[in-house]
Amino acid sequence: xxxxxxxxxxxxxxxxxPFSKFYLDIDSSTPGGIARYIGYxxxxxxxxxxxxxxxxxxxxxxxxxxxxxxxKPVQQ
Numbered sequence: 001x002x003x004x005x006x007x008x009x010x011x012x013x014x015x016x017x018p019f020s021k022f023y024l025d026i027d028s029s030t031p032g033g034i035a036r037y038i039g040y041x042x043x044x045x046x047x048x049x050x051x052x053x054x055x056x057x058x059x060x061x062x063x064x065x066x067x068x069x070x071x072k073p074v075q076q
Contacts, residue, residue: 009035038073045071 012021017032031037046069047057057065 041073042066042069042071045069 011017013035014033019027019032020030020034021027022030043057043065046052046065047054049070050068
């Protein structure tokens with residue numbers, strides 16, 4: 001899903017909603033706008049692992065941030 005250009009994904013994973021729509025039984029237990037949260041965690045990981053100020057960060061391509069973030073989700 002990360003590389004998809006399907007516009008339907010925006011409403012399912014980015015827009016505010018009571019839950020994210022994976023179309024699975026677990027939907028009601030997933031937070032709405034989950035992609036925003038994951039994006040935030042990727043950027044936070046990038047900032048933590050690279051000495052960079054926010055004004056420089058905003059000029060970087062998203063792919064650079066993603067590839068160099070070293071983001072690893074923690075299963076809880």
